[in-house]
């Protein structure tokens with residue numbers, strides 16, 4: 120039986136993992152939200168790892184509000200850089216394999232084709248920069264860990280593009296969604312299958328991996344897939360978003 124700790128367990132990815140556990144009888148899970156394990160607290164991490172034994176830790180905790188991160192820079196770095204560093208140190212000390220989730224937003228979106236794991240990251244907003252700093256912190260600590268970059272996660276779990284679109288569609292006659300930003304949307308349960316199968320098969324190696332559903336599209340195209348109501352195209356610049364968005368960040 121492999122023991123798997125999932126941090127940030129009340130977020131979208133954590134909830135999607137929780138929903139999938141029955142399909143993995145050879146894995147035993149411990150789910151912790153911020154209340155059970157604040158991943159920014161060295162004392163809590165230390166005590167938790169001393170009191171419990173794990174084989175894997177999936178770090179699904181993160182600061183994910185891309186626009187707010189432009190102002191709450193310290194909070195974004197505390198969760199996206201310092202927390203992975205603390206978890207990597209604890210995992211190294213206790214022989215736990217750390218699976219850390221990162222993002223397509225580490226790239227600037229100007230490549231003109233899909234990003235591979237050997238492309239050099241160059242974030243253009245605080246969220247992306249803080250996530251890249253987290254990746255670099257893992258590399259600096261060493262130990263057994265895999266960075267899994269994914270993109271445009273959506274699902275019925277937590278708060279995300281799908282849940283927001285479907286909520287708005289209940290009352291709006293039509294919606295406007297940007298059509299000039301491209302990426303590879305990823306249904307969170309598909310990422311979960313990728314992660315848990317790899318744990319089940321002991322197939323993780325210390326590495327950087329990309330996982331997406333593989334089809335490049337705009338937010339507008341994704342919205343059209345998710346709802347029947349009319350979706351009009353708008354340009355991202357008309358929204359005056361606080362954070363710059365990379366134009367095209369498909370992952371392969």
Ligand SMILES: NC(=O)c1ccc[n+]([C@@H]2O[C@H](COP(=O)([O-])OP(=O)(O)OC[C@H]3O[C@@H](n4cnc5c(N)ncnc54)[C@H](OP(=O)(O)O)[C@@H]3O)[C@@H](O)[C@H]2O)c1
Nearest residue numbers: 127129130131132153157158180181183220222269271272
């Ligand atoms: N969502 C996307 O489109 C997307 C795309 C690419 C990559 N990713 C990456 O995928 C991963 C999972 O994303 P997600 O969509 O599941 O994000 P999410 O729904 O925002 O979940 C993040 C979770 O972290 C928790 N958290 C916050 N502070 C914490 C703390 N101090 N200690 C422990 N937990 C804490 C949050 O709890 P509270 O809500 O209570 O603060 C939340 O439940 C992240 O690493 C993200 O960067 C996401």
